[in-house]
Structures are given as structure tokens and as C-alpha cells.
Amino acid sequence: MVHIFKNNGYNIVLDVNSGSVHVVDEIVYDLIPSVEEILTGMFGTAQIPENEEDSEISKELLRKVTDAVVAKGTSYPESEVEEAVEEILSLRQAGLLYTDDIYENYVEEFKTRxxxxxxxxxxxxxxxxxxxxxxxxxxxxxxxxxxxxxxxxxxxxxxxxxxxxxxxxxxxxxxxxxxxxxxxxxxxxxxxxxxxxxxxxxxxxxxxxxxxxxxxxxxxxxxxxxxxxxxxxxxxxxxxxxxxxxxxxxxxxxxxxxxxxxxxxxxxxxxxxxxxxxxxxxxxxxxxxxxxxxxxxxxxxxxxxxxxxxxxxxxxxxxxxxxxxxxxxxxxxxxxxxxxxxxxxxxxxxxNIDLSGGPCVAKRLSGCGSGCEYVGVTPWGDIYPCHQFVGNEDFIMGNVFEGIKRTDIQQQFKESNVYSRPECQKCFARYYCSGGCSANAYNFNGNINTVYKEGCELQRKRIECAIMIKAALAEEAEVKNAG
CATH class of the missing domain: 3.20.20.70 (Aldolase class I)
Incomplete structure (x- = not known):
């Protein structure tokens, strides 16, 4: 999955699965969705089969994709299209664009941790x-x-x-x-x-x-x-x-x-x-x-x-x-x-987000860990999945004197992640917010494996702004170092 957006004068491309962020010129920004569509049409996926590329992008592949982009219609000269396509395919070859979802195969193991x-x-x-x-x-x-x-x-x-x-x-x-x-x-x-x-x-x-x-x-x-x-x-x-x-x-x-x-x-x-x-x-x-x-x-x-x-x-x-x-x-x-x-x-x-490495896999999948890594405790010792569930007695997990008795509740939260929420599957922000707040999801929808939609809208905007800030600071540092 690739997410492209403009913010405060920057053309930004986020490769969701790898977390790679690219600040690109107008033509690359415009062509990235088309190239993804064309590769998917050619190979059934944006992933390029190994036999289609060696250590360098094959001239045949470059020509095929360039011709397909031109055939779709573009206002850019063909020579510039070819140069942009080559840059896009190079990023893909380097594992920085159109990358596989490396977390989905991990999720079953993660749920039994x-x-x-x-x-x-x-x-x-x-x-x-x-x-x-x-x-x-x-x-x-x-x-x-x-x-x-x-x-x-x-x-x-x-x-x-x-x-x-x-x-x-x-x-x-x-x-x-x-x-x-x-x-x-x-x-x-x-x-x-x-x-x-x-x-x-x-x-x-x-x-x-x-x-x-x-x-x-x-x-x-x-x-x-x-x-x-x-x-x-x-x-x-x-x-x-x-x-x-x-x-x-x-x-x-x-x-x-x-x-x-x-x-x-x-x-x-x-x-x-x-x-x-x-x-x-x-x-x-x-x-x-x-x-x-x-x-x-x-x-x-x-x-x-x-x-x-x-x-x-x-x-x-x-x-x-x-x-x-x-x-x-x-x-x-x-x-x-x-x-x-x-x-x-x-x-x-x-x-404050980390683009250099980001949180560990478990954090990306589970967020705050409410109900299994983090719990709330009332003045009389009852244990809840988090402080925002306190008062809803359906979520009492046990007490601090006897421990957790409702392991079914704990398991429910343990199994809640970005793959258990259908809305997250199409969202570029899923590995930054990790599915959002379970309490908000429950309070608005009656199910922790849903999302609080208004909250999601604002979270996506915050992440775009945070990424833009990182891009601006990187540009500022580059200019400073060059001077």
C-alpha cells in the first residue's frame, strides 16, 4: 500500500508496509499510482517477479511500464516519464516502495503470545x-x-x-x-x-x-x-x-x-x-x-x-x-x-513519531496493549482493561488480591489488533495508531474491533502533519550541512 499526499508545499509518498517516506517532485508524485496500477495489471501485484529484473531494472520492463503510462495519457514529455518511471522502479527494487505486508503472517503468533x-x-x-x-x-x-x-x-x-x-x-x-x-x-x-x-x-x-x-x-x-x-x-x-x-x-x-x-x-x-x-x-x-x-x-x-x-x-x-x-x-x-x-x-x-525505525512489531499491531499489557485498577481493587472502561462492570477482569479471573476478556483484547479491525485494512495510518483506542471503539460501536471514525480522521491528519514536519526538518538539516 502506498499513500500520497501534499502538505505545506511538500509532495510526500509513504510506503505503508515498509514505513519509507519519500519527498518527490511533481511528476513522480503524479505517476506513482499509475505505475502501481500498471504493475498490478502486468503481474497481478505491484511486486515485480525476480525474473523480470536483475541487479538493475531491465530495459524491457522500463519500456513496458513507460509505454503503458504514456498510453494512459499524461501531460509530461515521454523522456521525463521514462526518467520518473525508472526512479519509481528503483525505489521498488530497493524495497522502499510497493512493499509486501510483512506483519500479517506474524499476527497469529502474536495473538498467542x-x-x-x-x-x-x-x-x-x-x-x-x-x-x-x-x-x-x-x-x-x-x-x-x-x-x-x-x-x-x-x-x-x-x-x-x-x-x-x-x-x-x-x-x-x-x-x-x-x-x-x-x-x-x-x-x-x-x-x-x-x-x-x-x-x-x-x-x-x-x-x-x-x-x-x-x-x-x-x-x-x-x-x-x-x-x-x-x-x-x-x-x-x-x-x-x-x-x-x-x-x-x-x-x-x-x-x-x-x-x-x-x-x-x-x-x-x-x-x-x-x-x-x-x-x-x-x-x-x-x-x-x-x-x-x-x-x-x-x-x-x-x-x-x-x-x-x-x-x-x-x-x-x-x-x-x-x-x-x-x-x-x-x-x-x-x-x-x-x-x-x-x-x-x-x-x-x-x-512526535519515529520514522527511522518506529515501534516494534508488537506495538505496531497492538497499540497501548490495554487489557493484556496495561490495565486499570479501581480504588477497591477491581481490574479493568483500562481506566476508560471503569464503571462498565461487563469488563471487570478480576481484582488485585485474587488476580485476573476473566481470562476471556483478556484474550479478547489480546486478539484485538489492526488485522481484527476491517476499517484498518485500507488505512495508511494503521502502523502508527495501531487501530486506535479500544474504549472509544466500544463506546461508540459496542465492539472493540471497530474504530471511532471521527478520531481516525483526525489521527490520519496528525500523522500527515508529523511526516511533513520530519521532511521539512530533514531538508533544513541538508541545507545546513551543505552550507
Missing amino acids: DTVIKALCLNIAHDCNLRCKYCFADEGEYHGRKAMMTFEVGKAALDFLVKNSGDRHNLEVDFFGGEPLMNWEVVKQIVEYGRSIEKEAGKNFRFTITTNGTLLTKEILDYCNKEMGNIVLSIDGRKEVNDKMRPNAAGHGMYDMIVPKYLEVAKSRHQLRYFVRGTFTHNNLDFAEDVKHLADLGFKQISMEPVVAKPEDWYAIKEEDLPQLKEEYDKLAKIYLQYRKEGKGFNFFHF
């Missing part, structure tokens, strides 16, 4: 001091069950993780809520217990925390800087946007309170190992301005996610919003490059 849990999301607090309008966790209470995790449950959760992590050395534990800082003493007790068993267990815990920042103090920050590998700080961008969607129980916005605290977090962590993370909705479709605002405040690690909401919700992203949102991602990509050029560069989470 041993289950190794490497990450927990600990819902340390089913309560929150904010009343965010779009909160999937129902104001932190997860459908009416307010609770705080005890140390005993947290301790059992870490023991469960160690027991089920196989030979894996590095283990991830995220303190989530509600608002985790409402249960701060227990957070510290769990961290201290984890540190006390690391050496004997042969493990290394990497703790992270997600917070709305309202209860953050210098003492808490000092502790986080010592023990937390990452801190996620919730803010939606501009003051008017944030305060409309993220008020406290009295209806007051928290922007003025949290921004100075967040800036101190960023400074104290040397602009690393944190993210300011926002949500955009139907009410701020110009979300690039919110990202720009956060960058202008001085934040270097930024994430901004589209809201996931029921269609009838007043803030939900609608299908008719998608064209504007795609334009906004293009605008954000330009801002990203311009700020970098001006020495004010920042990282945007969804533009």
Missing part, C-alpha cells in the same frame, strides 16, 4: 475538586461510586504487577483520578512501598501522575521531582477556553491559579519529563491558538487532544467540524516549524 503486564493505571481517587464539562469519569466519581484507594489496595496492586510482569524489568504505574492529589498521602505510601521491593523483585518502577494542579504545593512538587518519571498537567489553553470547560465546584475557573504552578513544574524539571495536556471541543475549533498560547507561556512539552463525547453533547466534535480541524492541524504544523526556526521550539505530542 504470553501475557506480560507492564503497566497499571491506579485510580487513586474517585473524586475530584473540579467539574470539567467533558469528564468521561463523571466528575471523577466514575458513574457514582466515590472512593479513595487505600494503601492496602495500592500495595496489592504493585504485588499483582510484579507477579504478572514476567521478565520485564521496567514497570509503569500512573496515579490517576479523579484528582490524585486528593489522596496524596496514599500516593506517597504506594511509591515508598514500590521502592522498597524493587531490588528484591528485580524491577524498576516508573511512577507518573496526572493532576489538575489545584492542590499542587512546593512540597508535593519536590517529591514528584524526586520520584515521578513524568507529570501530566491538565489545562485547555487560553484562559477563556480553560475556565469555560474546567470550573471548580463553585463554577470558578482555575487558570490564574494553575498557570504559575505549571510554569514552576516546567522550570524545576528543566522543561523535560512533563506535559501540559489539554482537550479541545466544538467550542474551540481554533485549538492551534491554544497550543500557541501554551508555547508562548513558555511550556515546551504540549499535548492537545480532541474531546470524545456523545454526539448529542453540546461540546462534542461534529462531522462537519472535521474540515476545519484538519486545517487547524496544518496551521499548527506551520506554527511548530516557525517557532523552531525562531528558537522557541516546543514538542507537540502527536507530532
